[in-house]
Amino acid sequence: MLQSCPKLSRSCRRPSLPTFLRGLSTGAELPWQHAVRTKNGFVNAIVHTASTRTNNADGPLNDVTVAVKDNICTADMPTTCASAMLRDFTSPFDATVVRLLQSSGATIVGKTNCDEFGMGSLNINSIHGPVVNPHGATSLEMESARHSAGGSSGGSAAAVAAGMCDAALGTDTGGSTRLPASYCGVVGLKPSYGMISRWGVVSFADSLDCVGVFGKDISSAQRVYDVLSAYDSKDPTAIPEDVRARARGACSEHAATWSSPTSSDLSGLKIGIPQEYFPSTLNPSIISSLRRTIRALQRQGATAIPVSLPNTSYALSAYYIIASAEASSNLARYDGVQYGLHVQRPPDALATDPASIYAHTRTAGFGPEVKKRILLGTYALTADAFDNYFLQAQRLRQLIREDFNRVFIVPDPMAAGPIVPTSAEGVHVLLHPSAICTAPPLEEAARTAGRIDTYVQDVLTVPASLAGLPAVSVPGGSVDESGNGGAGWPVGVSVVGQWGCEEMVMRVGKAIEDVGKESFE
Amino acid sequence: MLARAVPCRPCRLTNARLAHTLRTYKEDPRWPGWEVIVGIEVHAQIKSRTKLFSDALTSDPGVSHNAHVSAFDAAFPGTLPRLNPICVDLALRTAIALKSDVQRRSTFDRKHYFYSDLPAGYQITQRYEPIARGGVLHLSSSEIAVGIEQIQLEQDTGKSTFDARHRVSTIDLSRAGTGLMEIVSQPDMRSPEEAAEYVRSLQALLRSVGSSDGNMEQGSLRCDVNVSVNKPGQSPGTRCEIKNLNSVRFMMAAIASEVFRHISVLKSGESVSQETRGFDEDSGVTFRLRSKEDAPDYRYMPDPNLPPLLLDTTRIERIREAMxxxxxxxxxxxxxxxxxxxxxxxxxxxxxxxxxxxxxxxxxxxxxxxxxxxxxxxxxxxxxxxxxxxxxxxxxxxxxxxxxxxxxxxxxxxxxxxxxxxxxxxxxxxxxxxxxxxxxxxxxxxxxxxLSLLALQEGDSLDQLCAEAIAALPEEAEAVRRGNVKVLNKLTGRVMKSSRGTADALSARKALERLLIPGGANS
Known part of the structure; x- marks a missing residue:
């Protein structure tokens, strides 16, 4: 059973200020440094601060500050994955994405809090304590008024929302970038599977894991994505250059009909509204917020078309089987022998085989959510369950992929064989709410954690993960007073495109950002 | 003789039956009235410079502990496998040499178990779709053909040794992640001797194509042997697997020991139970490791990091032409x-x-x-x-x-x-x-x-040595002159000796004849 999360204010470990921030607190302090100094104490977004700055003054990101999720390896800071298992672990190498950030001149400000090994939707499964949603929060606020930042990349979303950095790296296995982006009111991009190298990204579920990019706006996320989206021979699932080029070509061709960098006219853009993405649990105020966004896009010339993705209802089950099965395999390496936590077996304990010795370390090192998923995944892979669970889930995953291919006008560049002629009926992108509700209060989150309805949220985000598609959550305004309970809290709108259509997805994201600004003005 | 023209795809049992019926029973004086069936799984280390999925060097025997270990080999978080194409090429050479059917598409799977020499908690292998299926190895002495079921690529483990005196386990990861070829035979062997010839022939084949050292003593080739015993004409008996045999001699002893054990179980009216056994090299008998009921569930799963290995005709033909x-x-x-x-x-x-x-x-x-x-x-x-x-x-x-x-x-x-x-x-x-x-x-x-070893040519120096010999052995010379040519051998020997081998025996004999028997050299 899941235990309630640690109490917020006192139990959280607070990182000390990095050397390069000390002495800067007066006068020369930059706005982001001020934010870290004044807000991180209660937001709890950054858990290790960078002590050295690697700066390439001529790099394309030389004016950009970036925080990195704590499940992405860094050689000069710990990589804990928010787990007691890796509390004191520092990787011997930098992840490819970290190396790319450094060589492009970005300033890495530190490592961000997250759910343990990326498992969770509320960022409450962390040895560093929960992340507090910085939206409207002040250090003086009552604990009862604190809201979740979402998970699992809650620290990255919160760091961007609190102004501690311009952009942040997260990971997204089933929504871990898009959901916290929605809760915190920032942009969160989950790119196509295989676009950004996973070398140095600690695996949760390899076939689903993507590096996600957070930005305060579309343009900051885009700048960072452009640097990271490169083939890496160290990642066997990285998509080769020729496929990238083919996908870019197909995407540009279909975007050319409606997209112009100089005009806000969206005539020709077809936006699909998938009917299965409006479950009964969806908060009505979120629907009205989405409607406003759609209407604004229609005013610019876009067409909204209702579409159906009939296999969506299976996505959640398929996702939890596949993700948990892969997690049970990937987390088998944490045995306390080569690195990480090692718990001595009690003198009277069995020592007949390594598994019974490892059990002491694994029992102490993993939190309840991680244990639950390891057990589920282990079961799904047993000889008796494999066909009915794991293989069945793989078949469903294929059906979900086919659902998407049927509605998109852009052909799937990954499909084997001749490319099916595109249907004129097809849509360019899909639009749906990023979350079924706004950021829940942390107290409520702790109380309901582990209940089945906490997983229902994932229904909106896991289909794109299973299909490997690019999806971006963009702030779609905030819930108005008519909403029950979430008034004033941000809501995200998700834009999903065909594999490799990041350019299209981000352009629509930019249009949503722009109409949002207009409606505020 | 069993010829296997078509690469076999059906399950192991069907082939076992097929092979079983095709070989005529030959009585073995060691166990008259019983037929022995042997199948062998060979694990051969691939002789590539670097490991199967990492850039770390492979290790020769004697390399110091943990000398060749990358972050991937030690299963550090964030590491990913990268398939070494040279290991694939060497497996292809092996497959072609064994007339095996190279699969255009093969896949990698994870086999899970917790052991200290397996840092990731799983071994990457090819359970569902191996790189090659079928094949045959002809044994020249036994004059039989042993069918090959399949060849699969997989990772070797590290080594863990237990120091009983200090009660410490030592783990050496230098071997961890080295490429292995698992070569599974059909149950086509009928005696320890045929099993031995199969392993020796396979060793010679692997060395000839340069894919493995095939050295059992040094552990670059390891055998698991399946043995069953039945009455001639009846269906095969229950098989037992003997694991980790590290010399051909021990393998033969283990098979013989296991055959006698099965016969004694069957004679006592009991039935042999399927199990995994080890071999005690000191006592020369096998012992139980685990029963079928205790068999671990390895929770095989397709490796989500490794895309299918697709081999096009060009690549296979390039290997075939350079065999x-x-x-x-x-x-x-x-x-x-x-x-x-x-x-x-x-x-x-x-x-x-x-x-x-x-x-x-x-x-x-x-x-x-x-x-x-x-x-x-x-x-x-x-x-x-x-x-x-x-x-x-x-x-x-x-x-x-x-x-x-x-x-x-x-x-x-x-x-x-x-x-x-x-x-x-x-x-x-x-x-x-x-x-x-x-x-x-x-x-x-x-x-x-x-060294003055240049041959004495016919002429002065040889004639001089002959004259010396005649002078030294007057009686023998006289006998030759009287027509006793056999004595010439003694004189020739004397010349050879004094020339220290530089004289040619035939030339010396001719020279002696010429000196002792006028006109004799021409007769």
């Missing part, structure tokens, strides 16, 4: 050159201990030395010099062929000096011994001059 000569082909070729079976056995058995180069580089062994020497020379003369003289003298000096100090040029020139009569055969042998004892780069002709 090194296989042991059977070498034997056939040497036979055509006129070498005796014994000579061929000697050359190829030396090669079986020859070290294989990395990444498929073919070792230059005794056959290669012979081939090079035979260019422009009589192969039979060359093989005589190699097997009788060179190898004989190396053996006396307790040296292996690997330590042979004579370059191809030196050995070739030595043979030529004798063949052209520049030195005598016995001088040639003396010179060879000298060169083995005093290795240098000097050519035989120079050394023969320094």
């Amino acid at each position: 090194p000569e296989l042991p059977d082909e070498t034997r056939a070729r040497l036979q055509i050159l006129g070498l005796s079976r014994r000579d061929i056995d000697v050359l190829t058995s030396i090669d079986s201990g020859w070290e294989v180069g990395y990444n498929g580089e073919i070792g230059k062994g005794a056959t290669a030395y012979f081939d090079a020497l035979s260019v422009g020379r009589d192969p039979k003369v060359v093989v005589n010099w190699m097997t009788h003289e060179l190898l004989g003298q190396l053996t006396i000096r307790r040296k292996t062929f690997r330590e042979n100090p004579l370059s191809l040029e030196q050995m070739g020139s030595l043979i030529d000096l004798v063949q052209n009569g520049v030195i005598t055969g016995s001088s040639g042998k003396t010179l060879l011994r000298h060169m083995l004892d005093h290795p240098s780069s000097e050519m035989p002709i120079e050394l023969a001059g320094q």
